[in-house]
Amino acid sequence: MNPNVIETTDIAKTYVMGAEVIHALRSVSIQIPRGEYVAFMGPSGSGKSTLMNIVGCLDTPSKGQYILNGQDVSRMSDNQLAEVRNKEIGFVFQSFNLLPRASALDNVALPLIYAGLNKRERNERALESLRAVGLADRASHRPNELSGGQRQRVAIARALVNNPSVLLADEPTGALDSKTSHEIMDLFEALYAKGNTIIMVTHEEDIARYAHRIVRLRDGLVESDEVNLQLAVHSA
Numbered sequence: 001m002n003p004n005v006i007e008t009t010d011i012a013k014t015y016v017m018g019a020e021v022i023h024a025l026r027s028v029s030i031q032i033p034r035g036e037y038v039a040f041m042g043p044s045g046s047g048k049s050t051l052m053n054i055v056g057c058l059d060t061p062s063k064g065q066y067i068l069n070g071q072d073v074s075r076m077s078d079n080q081l082a083e084v085r086n087k088e089i090g091f092v093f094q095s096f097n098l099l100p101r102a103s104a105l106d107n108v109a110l111p112l113i114y115a116g117l118n119k120r121e122r123n124e125r126a127l128e129s130l131r132a133v134g135l136a137d138r139a140s141h142r143p144n145e146l147s148g149g150q151r152q153r154v155a156i157a158r159a160l161v162n163n164p165s166v167l168l169a170d171e172p173t174g175a176l177d178s179k180t181s182h183e184i185m186d187l188f189e190a191l192y193a194k195g196n197t198i199i200m201v202t203h204e205e206d207i208a209r210y211a212h213r214i215v216r217l218r219d220g221l222v223e224s225d226e227v228n229l230q231l232a233v234h235s236a
């Protein structure tokens with residue numbers, strides 16, 4: 001069996017803006033085995049979000065090949081891509097993106113509606129997912145009745161409720177204070193230890209240090225791709 005959950009081969013992404021052609025990604029070939037925990041770093045404009053959007057099936061490359069969990073997704077239609085995305089990818093964003101009027105439980109249960117589960121099954125699975133992030137006792141709270149770190153935990157529980165192949169997090173600690181950021185990184189480490197595959201984008205070196213591998217982008221190319229020898233967590 002192919003150990004890689006993600007394989008990109010020479011992918012590029014170009015945007016045409018009037019007379020200007022922008023090479024957001026020039027040529028990126030990357031393999032990520034199942035169960036790995038990777039950070040994408042790089043200066044502003046280096047292509048991190050573009051790469052995350054392609055890896056997360058929100059967008060397709062202009063050239064090259066992307067194999068996700070054994071499926072070639074590089075030339076799929078938007079509808080096919082949406083289907084793969086719902087099944088394979090869990091997203092976590094800097095700004096949490098929770099529904100403000102819905103309880104934590106309902107926010108986490110939402111992706112299961114598309115999976116066709118009945119309400120009792122959805123609530124059971126959602127509560128289990130909240131328990132995994134340490135928030136079972138806040139299930140009936142709305143987002144404005146939770147702290148920032150708790151809101152991000154709800155978003156993480158929602159991302160994981162479908163058992164996705166990959167957890168993608170774009171600046172997951174960007175809106176959090178330092179202490180809360182490190183608590184969220186401790187949670188990521190626990191999720192990694194349980195076997196989840198995690199890819200996060202971060203600007204912050206002390207957040208990237210939690211990842212087990214660090215890929216640095218510059219001008220749409222991979223500048224370096226290394227095992228993290230300065231792991232922030234030693235007692236997983």
Ligand SMILES: Nc1ncnc2c1ncn2[C@@H]1O[C@H](COP(=O)(O)OP(=O)(O)OP(=O)(O)O)[C@@H](O)[C@H]1O
Nearest residue numbers: 015017022023024043044045046047048049050051
């Ligand atoms: N939809 C788009 N149309 C045109 N150009 C784009 C588009 N999206 C991104 N770009 C350009 O592609 C390049 C890479 O952008 P990208 O958003 O991937 O950078 P980034 O590494 O995520 O930066 P940041 O750290 O600021 O979030 C930039 O030069 C950007 O201006």
Ligand SMILES: [Mg+2]
Nearest residue numbers: 045048049050
């Ligand atoms: Mg970005």
